[in-house]
Amino acid sequence: MTQASGDHPTTLGDLARIGWHPRPVREEIRANVLERIRAGRPVVEGMVGYDDTVLPELTRALVSGHDVILLGERGQGKTRILRSLVALLDPFVPAVEGSALNEDPLAPVLASTKARLAAQGDATPIRWIARDERYSEKLATPDTTIADLIGEVDPIKVAAGRTLEDPEALTFGLVPRANRGLFAINELPDLPERIQVGLLNALEERDVQVRGFTIRLPLDIVFLASANPEDYTARGRLITPLKDRFGTQLRTHYPSTIAEEVAIMRQEAQLCDPTVEIPEVLDELVAHTAHLARRHPAVSRYSGVSVRGSIAAREAIAAAALVRAVRLGEHPPRARLGDTEATIAAFAGKIEVDAHDTSEREIVATLLAQATARVFTERLGHLDPSDVIAETNDRPLAVDLDGPTATWEQILADRPALAAMGDHAPPSERLVLAELCLEGLVATRRLGKRVLGNRVSYGS
Numbered sequence: 346m347t348q349a350s351g352d353h354p355t356t357l358g359d360l361a362r363i364g365w366h367p368r369p370v371r372e373e374i375r376a377n378v379l380e381r382i383r384a385g386r387p388v389v390e391g392m393v394g395y396d397d398t399v400l401p402e403l404t405r406a407l408v409s410g411h412d413v414i415l416l417g418e419r420g421q422g423k424t425r426i427l428r429s430l431v432a433l434l435d436p437f438v439p440a441v442e443g444s445a446l447n448e449d450p451l452a453p454v455l456a457s458t459k460a461r462l463a464a465q466g467d468a469t470p471i472r473w474i475a476r477d478e479r480y481s482e483k484l485a486t487p488d489t490t491i492a493d494l495i496g497e498v499d500p501i502k503v504a505a506g507r508t509l510e511d512p513e514a515l516t517f518g519l520v521p522r523a524n525r526g527l528f529a530i531n532e533l534p535d536l537p538e539r540i541q542v543g544l545l546n547a548l549e550e551r552d553v554q555v556r557g558f559t560i561r562l563p564l565d566i567v568f569l570a571s572a573n574p575e576d577y578t579a580r581g582r583l584i585t586p587l588k589d590r591f592g593t594q595l596r597t598h599y600p601s602t603i604a605e606e607v608a609i610m611r612q613e614a615q616l617c618d619p620t621v622e623i624p625e626v627l628d629e630l631v632a633h634t635a636h637l638a639r640r641h642p643a644v645s646r647y648s649g650v651s652v653r654g655s656i657a658a659r660e661a662i663a664a665a666a667l668v669r670a671v672r673l674g675e676h677p678p679r680a681r682l683g684d685t686e687a688t689i690a691a692f693a694g695k696i697e698v699d700a701h702d703t704s705e706r707e708i709v710a711t712l713l714a715q716a717t718a719r720v721f722t723e724r725l726g727h728l729d730p731s732d733v734i735a736e737t738n739d740r741p742l743a744v745d746l747d748g749p750t751a752t753w754e755q756i757l758a759d760r761p762a763l764a765a766m767g768d769h770a771p772p773s774e775r776l777v778l779a780e781l782c783l784e785g786l787v788a789t790r791r792l793g794k795r796v797l798g799n800r801v802s803y804g805s
Contacts, residue, residue, distance in 0.1 A: 353437065357450050358467025360439055367452040370434070370525060370567050371410035377433045378407050389429045392422060393612065394605035395597075399426070402595050407433065411592025412548060412568040414533070420651020420695070421597040423571035427482070427529045430569065434476040438525065442470040445517055446524040446562075447479070454524070454563060479526030481519055485536035491543045494518045520547055521562060529569040534583045541587045548590040574647065599639060599652065606632035609652055614659040621663040621670075621678045624774045626724060626781060630685060631658045633716035634709070638696055643708060645697040654695030658688035673749050679773075681753075682780035683746035685713060714788050721785025724778065725766055732762035733782055734791055741804030742783070748799075750776065 354360045368376075381388050388404045389395075403426070406413050415423040440447045441458055450471050453459045462469050483494070491497075496518040499507075515521075520528055530536065551564045570591065572583055588594070600606040607628045616623075635658075638650040662680050665687040670678035692712075693705040737760075744756065753776050757764040766782040767775030783803050786792035795802040 353473045354439070355470060356467060357462065357465075357469040357471060360450055360471060361467070365439065365451060367449045369565050370527070373435055373438075374430070374433045374567065375408050375410060377435070378404060381433075388433070389426060390432070391429065391612065392426065393608045394600045394602070395422075399595055399597055402593065406593035406595070409592060410567075412570075412590065413593050413595065414570040414572060414588065414591040415595050415597055416572050416574055417597030418573060418599070418647070418649030418651075420649065420653045421599060422652070423597055424529075424531055426597075427527075427531075427569045427571060428480065430527060431476050431480045434479055434526070436476055437473040438479070439471045440474050440525070442472045446521055447474055447526070449525065474525075479523075480529070481523040481526065482529045482531065483519055484531045485533050487535065487537060489536055489540055491540060492516075492518060494520050494540065495543060495547070496521060520544075520566065521564060523566050524562075525565050527567050527569055529571070531571050533570040533572045533587075538582075538584050541584045545586055545590065548587070599649065600632075603629055603632045603636065606635060606652070606655055610655045610659045613652075613656045614663075616660060616663040618663065618667050618678060620676075621666050621680060622773060623659065623662060623666070623680045624777045626720060626774055626777050627662060627680055627682065627685060628659065629723075630682075630713075630716050630720045631655050631662070631688060633719050634658070634688065634692065634712050637712045637715055637719075638692065638709070641708060641712065643698050643700040643703055645699050648697040650692075651695050654692045657691035657695070658685075661687035661691040669747055675750060679750060680777075681746075681750075682717075682777055682784060685717075686746075688713065717781070717784050718788035721781055721788065725782055725785060728766060730766070730782065730786055730791070733766060734786060736760055736762040737783070737792060737803050738805040741802055743800060743802045746799045746801055753779070 354363055354365075378388055382404075387400070388407070389400055392400060403413065407430075415426060417423055439450055441450050441453065441462070444455075444458055446454055448454050448458050450462070450469065453462055483489070496515040499516045502515075533541070547564065547566075548568055551562070551566075568591070600609060607625075610628055610631065632655060635650055635652070635655045638644055638654070639646075644650060662684045663678075665684035666678045666680040669684075670676060689706055689709045692709040696705055696708065698705055698708060740760075742756065742760070744752065757767075757776065757779055763779050763782060764775070767778035770778050783792065783794075787794040787803070792803055793805050
């Protein structure tokens with residue numbers, strides 16, 4: 346249990362003296378959302394690319410007091426959005442000490458709690474619940490039961506004299522225990538349809554039914570859910586009556602621009618070493634690879650290509666740079682264009698291929714080459730590469746892709762036309778732009794290339 350600060354009241358009498366007034370979770374969230382708007386703060390922080398699409402709709406849903414379901418392919422930040430809503434709750438709220446339902450001391454639910462308050466009066470102990478404790482999450486799985494979500498009749502309590510209509514006869518599940526908070530279900534269509542039916546009353550009438558008996562509980566919960574589009578998976582579907590009970594349905598999406606994808610990668614990637622330097626051009630190459638994959642005809646459009654692929658690719662590039670730097674004794678580790686080879690394994694597990702005659706790795710390798718050509722055009726397309734082509738054809742360039750950085754620096758010192766391709770860039774990117782120039786000319790079929798292990802030869 347998270348402890349509140351010491352200046353909070355500890356008994357019912359103290360709570361009444363400070364003028365505490367209960368308010369529903371929806372009103373609590375609405376007030377905090379409007380306060381953020383007045384202060385010019387984002388309602389949900391850390392989400393990139395949703396400012397003009399998802400977040401305005403989400404804001405209106407929260408102000409309306411709606412239960413919310415997010416629909417979208419994998420890796421679009423649905424779970425992150427749901428978890429971020431915890432920040433819209435008050436830092437602490439009081440509850441009767443020992444209550445399984447986090448009952449407000451001034452608005453009890455269970456008969457036993459009411460009896461206890463009557464017996465103990467102002468001396469009833471209370472605890473303060475931190476906002477993080479008021480968020481519950483369940484990943485929908487085929488083996489989920491009604492007992493997991495709603496609860497189960499406890500035969501021992503019934504034998505002790507409880508009636509089946511008495512909430513006290515129930516061993517509470519996740520939903521009742523989320524009272525006065527947020528309850529989220531991830532991948533809702535994966536929940537068996539008969540279990541989805543068991544949630545209908547909880548969302549609409551705010552009561553629960555167990556084994557044919559209606560247990561009247563005035564639950565104070567905001568329900569949240571995430572789901573893939575209904576035609577994405579054969580594992581299950583979202584039944585229409587349950588979908589209808591969510592006040593707002595939001596559609597998430599992938600980053601619409603390369604800049605947004607790069608911003609997400611930089612925000613989310615956990616690099617193996619914070620000193621690894623990754624030039625911006627490599628981030629752009631990874632982002633282009635992801636965007637091309639989402640439009641590739643052989644990649645399943647229903648499963649999508651998760652942003653986790655871009656994030657994992659950036660982490661793989663950093664790892665490749667660090668391994669080389671440690672082996673060669675270089676510091677700080679600097680990523681190079683050849684390190685993008687590591688992104689193939691990172692992306693391969695993030696795509697689903699519809700074609701049977703092509704592997705994920707083959708598709709990613711092809712997309713990586715296409716992305717290289719695009720970044721080459723964007724970064725260096727305004728420059729005339731004729732001198733580089735002539736220079737390289739006259740003196741073919743052989744290089745070890747995993748060799749020391751000093752080797753590349755010597756190459757640039759010896760090849761002025763190639764070095765000039767990076768004159769407009771900051772020093773940290775000049776070497777990578779030289780590599781990009783060579784690979785871009787290969788990708789656009791203006792320069793030849795031979796590969797033997799880590800040794801690469803450019804030229805006619």
